[in-house]
Amino acid sequence: MIIDITGPDVPLHFQVTTPEPARPVATAPAAGDTPPDYDYYMPRLGTKYRKKLGLTAQQVEWLDKFWPPQNVFIAIKGCCLATMRLYLQVLPALETALQSTGASLAQVVSAAQQEALRGRRAAPNPYGHSWNDYDERYLQEQIEATIYSTIFRRCENVVREAYGNKRKLAAEFSGMDAALAAELEKQLGPPLDALLPGLVTSIHAPDEATELALNLQNVTRWKQQLDQLAEALSPSTSAAFVAGVNQLGQRNARNPALENIFFEASKLVAKYDREHALRFYVQYVYHDLNSVTINSKPLAKTIQKSLFPQPDQLQRFEALVSQLVQDKDLAQALAQVPAVYARQRRKIELDLGAIRAVQHQHAGTVELLNEYLQDEPEPAVAPVPNPVAVPAVSETQPDEEIQLTVAAPAPAPAVPTTTTSGAFAAAWGLSATQQALLARFGEQALMLPQAEVEAFARQHGALRNQLIDSINEQCYEQLDDVLIEEDGDTYTIYASYYQQLATPC
Structure with a gap:
């Protein structure tokens, strides 16, 4: 009851009704949708x-x-x-x-x-x-x-x-x-x-636009998908894992936690594919540099040891990452990853002045020795060539090996291309499994298919890459080079290196 005080005291009666719920505010429809009735309310x-x-x-x-x-x-x-x-x-x-x-x-x-x-x-x-x-x-x-x-x-x-x-x-x-x-x-x-x-x-799988929107709403959604990829990861499926991670990265392009995807993927694939592990870590560094908070998380020491069996490989990768931090050129850094594991040839430089000096110093001795040999009554003995023969020096690439022919009083035995002895000098410190694999190389002309090495490793309870890396690491200090090289689908060993294995250090 309300009293009107502007006139006679007459009560005013009114009825209160339940208000109709508010209608949603109309918004512009998407392309292809039914336009709303703006005179009433937004359609359902x-x-x-x-x-x-x-x-x-x-x-x-x-x-x-x-x-x-x-x-x-x-x-x-x-x-x-x-x-x-x-x-x-x-x-x-x-x-x-x-x-x-x-x-x-x-x-x-x-x-x-x-x-x-x-x-x-x-x-x-x-x-x-x-x-x-x-x-x-x-x-x-x-x-x-x-x-x-x-x-x-x-x-x-x-x-x-x-x-x-x-x-x-x-x-x-x-x-x-x-x-x-x-x-x-x-x-x-x-x-x-x-x-x-x-x-x-x-239920239809979400399209790319939906994936981007969902990942922006839930910045940890990628963890479940990465776990699903990791469950199927094996030596034979590493390529599928790499493709899945790259797609996951694209779908999280607007996710502030993008760099963590590549960091975790790098750790997961490290024991199956070293190069892709490095590529993922390079992408982690790049996206971390462009994030709000720079964390610069390093890989664990155990993972580093498996990724870099040789110290110089780690040095080359650290230099690559340092360059990426400076120029932020991701494409260039990814292109340089294979060079981390490229074989570094030792360069041979000839000092022509020293060679001529030796020739001049021993010229008289050579002439006298030739005279003695010419007076030798037995015709079967061949004349001893000049102890120091200067090869023709031509312009070569820095990595090409220059062959020197040095004569000796007795010809050196030819280096065998194969051996079946399987006996290696104890100073190399090779395990029984390592020696058995090297002996198999000797039986197969120092060349084995990757599939055969894979089968051998499984028989001996080891992983192929870890077995090869362990042998290379064991022999690197004395050879100053990689013993077993990967060449496409095969592994090869230089005959001269293989011969040294049987030679006491």
Whole structure:
């Protein structure tokens, strides 16, 4: 009651009605969507996507039962479409499941509406007047919308799980009497729980735009996907792992945690592919430099030891990383990674002045020796050539080996290309497995296919790369070079190096 003080004391009677809920603010539709009716309100999902998805009248009605959800997951168009498709698959299946019990979804909704009306009529109106038809119609619409929106939310939770989003929505029948909510859960909960898991395989995989948006929302989403790639990682699948990590990096291009993907991938693939492990670490350094916080995390010492069996390899890689930090040229750094493991040839430089000096110093001795040899009565003895023969010096590349022919009083035995003895000097410190593999090299002309080395390593409980690296590391200090070289699909050993193995150091 309100008293008007501007005139006679006459009470003014008025009626308070339940306000209509606020309508969502209209926004511009996406290309291909149904434009909203700006004179009234933004369309619901069925009306909005009727033409784009080719929906039937029944499907439009199902989607228009409730107002579109407002959350960051459904705001991504690909996630919204995936949830809608699952929802439209579940409802016919749910209808079939209910009919097997002698009911239908429409009957369940109608029964819930009638129960809500009975409870409403029994309760006093807080506004002091009786419930009218408008109030009851609004209540019925609210109950129906709650039932269908709850089913939609449960579909959304399944899509969230499939898309790697661990944050779930509350999907209970809320906004009604507790007893009514419990009855709805009893009728609809079990069939929904039985149907939804079987429809997971029908959910479309997210497209690239959806992947980018999801990874930006959840900056740790990549961990689950990297774990899945790591589960299938093996020597034969390392190429697939590398391709998967590169794709994962592209899909997280806007993720502030991008550098961590490459750091973890570098550790995982280190024991299977050294070059790709270095490439991933180079990408980690690059993206770390461009992040808000520079961490500069080093690889563990055990991983470094497996990646760099020779000290000079580690030095070359450290120089590569230092150059990347200075110029931030990722493409150039990645292109230089193979050079870390490239064989460094020792250069031979000839001092022509010293050679001529030796020739001049021993010229008389050579002439006298030639005279003695010419007076030798036995014709079978061949004359001894000049002890120091100066080869023709031509311009060569720095890495080419220059062959010197040095005569001696007795010709040196030719270096054998193979050996089957398997006996190696103890000073090299080779294990029985290492010696057995080297003996097999000797039996096969110092060349073995990678597949044969792989089989040998498995027989002896070792990994191929670790076995080769351990031999090279054991012999490097005395050879000052790599003993076993990888050449395409084979491993080879220089004959001169192999001969030294049987020579006491």
